[in-house]
Amino acid sequence: MSAQRLFGRPLSRAVSLTALAALALTACGGGPATPDKGGKPAPAETAKPGGDKAERPELVMPEGFALEFRGWRSDDPREQAVLDDGREQLRAGYAAIGAGNPDAGYLAFYNTEAGLGSAKEWVRSYSGKNVTVGGELPVYDAEVRLIGERGKLASLIYCTDERGAYTVHRKTGERVGNPEGSAPTVRYVTTLRVAGDGVWRTDDVRSERGAC
Known part of the structure; x- marks a missing residue:
């Protein structure tokens, strides 16, 4: 079983990673902010993201698994809403x-x-x-x-570091980490669309191993 295949997300609809990367503006970085260690949002984030x-x-x-969202903050409330729902989309997958x-x-x-097809x-x-x-x-x-005048579409790019993560076979308990020689970091480029209920839903996910 290949952890590289499992942790590297399959590509969904075609979207230009280079084009989206060029559009992206840094909203927050991977600094020493309090990580999300229990896999749950930090206390300030337990309210509905975006205030909708x-x-x-x-x-x-x-x-036995923890996602750590490092520096997942923006001073712009609209950007923060994208970050919040992008975070929850990743948590939903896990x-x-x-x-x-x-x-x-x-x-x-x-x-x-x-x-949804790609997520499944x-x-x-x-x-x-x-x-x-x-x-x-x-996740950092x-x-x-x-994107666009109406602000109904957004790009969200982030990185993950798989060095401390592994797969666990449910029956045997066997743990498998990244294959030797495989880059442990993965860069994700996602697009999201906001719906009438205020939720930013993920429309597309692309990944590139070693691009962080």
């Missing part, structure tokens, strides 16, 4: 991996119809091998920009 009226689903991270359920309703909540494929790349995840996965160097 949508009822967001509760997410439970896999046991919650589905922990549950072994690619059809979990919270995946549909945080992804557009166009992006990613979860199945774990559930089909009967594995979940463990360890710690830092977030960059966000609202």
